[in-house]
Amino acid sequence: MNNVIFPENFINSLRVESGFNEQNFVNAHQNGAPVSIRINPFKPSGVKNGRQVPWCDEGFYLENRPSFTFDPLFHAGAYYVQEASSMFIGYIFNYIKPNDEAIKVLDLCGAPGGKSTLINSALNKDDLLVANEIIKTRVPILSDNLTRWGTANSIVTNNDPRDFSKLKGFFDVMIVDAPCSGSGMFRKDPEAMNEWSEANVQLCHQRQQRILADVYPALKEDGYLIYSTCSYSHQENEDILDWLCDEFDLETVEIPVDAAWGIVVSRSEKYSAFGYRFYPGQVEGEGLFAACLKKKDNSGEVSAYKNNAQQKLPAREIDMVRSYIDQPDDYYYLKVNDDWLAISREHKESLNTLHKQLYIKKSGVRIGKLAGNDLIPDHELALSNIINKDAVLQTVLNYDDAIAYLRKDNLILDTTDKGWSLIEYEGLSLGWAKLLPNRVNNYYPKELRILSKPI
Numbered sequence: 001m002n003n004v005i006f007p008e009n010f011i012n013s014l015r016v017e018s019g020f021n022e023q024n025f026v027n028a029h030q031n032g033a034p035v036s037i038r039i040n041p042f043k044p045s046g047v048k049n050g051r052q053v054p055w056c057d058e059g060f061y062l063e064n065r066p067s068f069t070f071d072p073l074f075h076a077g078a079y080y081v082q083e084a085s086s087m088f089i090g091y092i093f094n095y096i097k098p099n100d101e102a103i104k105v106l107d108l109c110g111a112p113g114g115k116s117t118l119i120n121s122a123l124n125k126d127d128l129l130v131a132n133e134i135i136k137t138r139v140p141i142l143s144d145n146l147t148r149w150g151t152a153n154s155i156v157t158n159n160d161p162r163d164f165s166k167l168k169g170f171f172d173v174m175i176v177d178a179p180c181s182g183s184g185m186f187r188k189d190p191e192a193m194n195e196w197s198e199a200n201v202q203l204c205h206q207r208q209q210r211i212l213a214d215v216y217p218a219l220k221e222d223g224y225l226i227y228s229t230c231s232y233s234h235q236e237n238e239d240i241l242d243w244l245c246d247e248f249d250l251e252t253v254e255i256p257v258d259a260a261w262g263i264v265v266s267r268s269e270k271y272s273a274f275g276y277r278f279y280p281g282q283v284e285g286e287g288l289f290a291a292c293l294k295k296k297d298n299s300g301e302v303s304a305y306k307n308n309a310q311q312k313l314p315a316r317e318i319d320m321v322r323s324y325i326d327q328p329d330d331y332y333y334l335k336v337n338d339d340w341l342a343i344s345r346e347h348k349e350s351l352n353t354l355h356k357q358l359y360i361k362k363s364g365v366r367i368g369k370l371a372g373n374d375l376i377p378d379h380e381l382a383l384s385n386i387i388n389k390d391a392v393l394q395t396v397l398n399y400d401d402a403i404a405y406l407r408k409d410n411l412i413l414d415t416t417d418k419g420w421s422l423i424e425y426e427g428l429s430l431g432w433a434k435l436l437p438n439r440v441n442n443y444y445p446k447e448l449r450i451l452s453k454p455i
């Protein structure tokens with residue numbers, strides 16, 4: 001990119017921010033954005049690591065941008081492609097996360113799932129992640145990314161922030177990665193500059209207030225709110241922190257950062273709340289604002305919920321589905337329509353509670369449907385890290401066949417095995433195929449298939 005001309009009002013608004021280096025910022029926007037990935041700790045693979053992102057153990061910069069579409073390990077969930085600054089949310093999370101108790105975390109503005117998979121990496125099996133997305137058409141990408149991550153301790157919901165207000169004091173940590181005016185993405189998406197305006201910043205500011213006010217009651221006393229935007233605008237950042245402290249009883253949390261990382265630490269005018277500003281040219285990443293606040297008030301009693309009448313499930317069926325799960329006692333099994341699901345057993349109560357208030361789009365891992373004595377296995381089971389691989393056939397593919405499988409092309413395999421088989425590539429599962437006497441049925445989900453051909 002050459003000769004970037006920023007909107008006049010935009011660059012003027014940055015010139016008054018302390019710690020902002022205009023020359024570095026302008027220079028950084030003449031070049032492309034760095035490429036970075038974050039490794040999935042639950043799916044060790046041979047993904048080549050480059051230089052590490054300073055604030056994220058699992059984050060790595062790549063020298064250039066490979067074709068992720070044509071890397072089977074990407075589809076297997078070995079890593080997530082995420083710009084480096086965003087990974088700082090995980091750094092904040094690791095700093096505030098209690099070690100000794102299971103926690104419930106809400107990622108309110110979840111799609112496409114960058115922060116959700118980031119936070120999920122830092123959770124234990126008995127912690128719960130609720131990843132929400134308000135826009136229905138963006139829910140599938142969030143679900144797919146969590147499916148690739150493979151864990152059984154997350155729930156995906158499709159709700160307006162106000163729907164959470166009934167879950168008083170339910171969450172220990174909330175991440176609000178708010179919709180914003182998007183200036184932090186100008187380098188990746190220069191077109192966005194044409195849409196930037198002060199009026200839009202103001203609209204975003206109001207929407208951010210509404211979202212925060214709506215969801216706030218669901219945070220428990222002494223719980224943490226992590227707020228972030230990819231905007232540089234004061235109104236969407238420090239002013240929101242002051243507004244939060246005006247409206248609610250919150251205290252700022254200082255996050256220790258290494259000066260060498262280039263992050264600018266800011267303080268809000270009225271309450272001196274800490275904010276962390278990422279400017280391209282000063283950090284190796286895109287624009288980000290992040291802050292963490294601790295709730296000191298009580299939004300009322302933690303709601304008491306009666307448990308749902310328990311489903312009576314046939315023991316024979318439960319035994320069958322359990323045989324596909326590694327360490328089956330660790331999970332709670334439920335049936336939704338004809339589908340069997342498994343979720344970490346600690347979350348049975350939470351699931352019932354959430355089910356009463358929210359539209360649940362995915363819970364834990366979908367195992368599949370039973371048909372007589374057979375399981376018709378689900379794609380989620382293949383991608384999960386709870387599958388008992390000893391209970392199923394496995395067919396290992398080379399690179400070309402793996403790409404053919406992901407394109408949903410016909411596969412010709414040299415095997416005498418018959419029945420459902422996991423399709424494996426470099427130790428990770430890509431999905432299912434059914435091996436028949438004369439052919440192979442490719443069960444890779446149609447909506448996920450690669451549509452293009454390798455060049």
Ligand SMILES: C[S@@+](CC[C@H](N)C(=O)[O-])C[C@H]1O[C@@H](n2cnc3c(N)ncnc32)[C@H](O)[C@@H]1O
Pocket residue numbers: 086108109110111112113114115116133134135138160161177178179180207211
């Ligand atoms: C910055 S993006 C989130 C990115 C995501 N956290 C990630 O790391 O991949 C903001 C999200 O907020 C959602 N959103 C838009 N309006 C909203 C509203 N009024 N309430 C809650 N979420 C909203 C958008 O659909 C979008 O998915």
